[in-house]
Amino acid sequence: MAGEGAAAPHVAGPIPGPRSSALSARLADVECPAFEARRDARRETSGASQSPIVLARGEGDVLVDVDGNRFVDLVAGFGALSLGHAPRAVLAAVHDVQERLPLALGDVYASEEKVLLCEALAALYPAPGARVLLGLSGADAVTAALKTAVLATNKPGVVAFHGAYHGLSHGPLAACGLLPAFREPFAAQLGDHVSFVPYPASAASLDASLAATERVLRAGKTGLVLVEPMLGRGGCVVPPAGFLRELHVLTKAHGALLAADEIWTGLGRSGAMLASVDAGVVPDLVCLGKALGAGFPISACVGSAEAFEAWGAHGGTAIHTATHFGAPPSCAAALATLSEIARLDLPARARDVGRRLVEALTENGFLVSGKGLMVGIDLESSSRSLAVARRLLGAGWLVLTGGTRGNVLTLSPALTLADGYILPFVEALVLACAEV
Numbered sequence: 001m002a003g004e005g006a007a008a009p010h011v012a013g014p015i016p017g018p019r020s021s022a023l024s025a026r027l028a029d030v031e032c033p034a035f036e037a038r039r040d041a042r043r044e045t046s047g048a049s050q051s052p053i054v055l056a057r058g059e060g061d062v063l064v065d066v067d068g069n070r071f072v073d074l075v076a077g078f079g080a081l082s083l084g085h086a087p088r089a090v091l092a093a094v095h096d097v098q099e100r101l102p103l104a105l106g107d108v109y110a111s112e113e114k115v116l117l118c119e120a121l122a123a124l125y126p127a128p129g130a131r132v133l134l135g136l137s138g139a140d141a142v143t144a145a146l147k148t149a150v151l152a153t154n155k156p157g158v159v160a161f162h163g164a165y166h167g168l169s170h171g172p173l174a175a176c177g178l179l180p181a182f183r184e185p186f187a188a189q190l191g192d193h194v195s196f197v198p199y200p201a202s203a204a205s206l207d208a209s210l211a212a213t214e215r216v217l218r219a220g221k222t223g224l225v226l227v228e229p230m231l232g233r234g235g236c237v238v239p240p241a242g243f244l245r246e247l248h249v250l251t252k253a254h255g256a257l258l259a260a261d262e263i264w265t266g267l268g269r270s271g272a273m274l275a276s277v278d279a280g281v282v283p284d285l286v287c288l289g290k291a292l293g294a295g296f297p298i299s300a301c302v303g304s305a306e307a308f309e310a311w312g313a314h315g316g317t318a319i320h321t322a323t324h325f326g327a328p329p330s331c332a333a334a335l336a337t338l339s340e341i342a343r344l345d346l347p348a349r350a351r352d353v354g355r356r357l358v359e360a361l362t363e364n365g366f367l368v369s370g371k372g373l374m375v376g377i378d379l380e381s382s383s384r385s386l387a388v389a390r391r392l393l394g395a396g397w398l399v400l401t402g403g404t405r406g407n408v409l410t411l412s413p414a415l416t417l418a419d420g421y422i423l424p425f426v427e428a429l430v431l432a433c434a435e436v
């Protein structure tokens, strides 16, 4: 993963190529129109084509489209592919189980893989006696945290943060602070139990954020404070030191639980196995997803024995379950992923490669935020960031835009990213910015 084996990007001719164009036109005819509408809006904002490529295969850091163009992937499945595309150890573990037991019987009769995974996840939690609820998506893990908190505290209120993202099924959507546009069309179905407070992007805004949180907590109706240890989709925003610790103290003092949404930061990406624990906090609940399955759908809400105790009072019916929760192939993928993260010491690698990437970017005058391999590059406006991202795609570099104003290029590459890509990427970025 270090240096050699870094295949150069290669794009032959304008993108999308003919096969991508034909396939995406067919998709646009049958898929929900939301995605084509977003592309139209982005084309209007940026003046740059947003016509999609269609992907055929991936290996490590490299993606190949159906026209044979080769891209270096600095998005890695929205941060889910921490081990890169098609990691051999995970594929082998999944293949074995897939052949033998594609589906067990959820919460009724488990597989051995589920037993081992729940043990491994409980051991990640930094206090004894931890409990685990598995899900398929990040939104499932957040939903489990929301339900756990209301059972444990009997208080339905939630504090969430402006700029935060927790997934889009109805429970997490109500707590989505990234943009009001996500919630507005569904507002009548979401209730009014969530209070939004500012996320502190700097030391100067720390007191105001904590004071706003305390004002809500004082009303006595809040059972959960839901927080990202760093804003991910919100633009790779790192809060000031002490924020999570003080937030936890406040939360406890008012009889609420603290849930750290580590779906993006967790499992090494931020440079620590858990960003919240690295910040000196043992949250009552930790939500994991994305990287947990290395591309296979699995998530988990892990928490203290006390936080989970109230679930035990609900005999008779399993009040939180789903057909595919804890499916053996996904559990096997997660077990193999956890073991690869430890074997390759990927939190340390994320710190190391992230530091070098940030250094190379800042040396070239870019305004950079983030930690580990969650890196944001502020390009001032969404029109500029979209246009630069498109130029980069044309040169064979895959990046996405993020941030509450869409002005940030967000990089979330594999934690195994080959070193040899750092400098060529920064050179391509400098060139793309000069052309836009």
Ligand SMILES: Cc1ncc(COP(=O)(O)O)c(C=O)c1O
Binding pocket: 078, 137, 138, 139, 140, 142, 165, 166, 167, 168, 228, 232, 233, 261, 262, 263, 264, 265, 289, 290
């Ligand atoms: C911090 C955070 N929480 C939750 C989610 C939702 O995860 P999913 O898309 O798997 O539902 C995301 C997805 O980007 C995320 O970044």
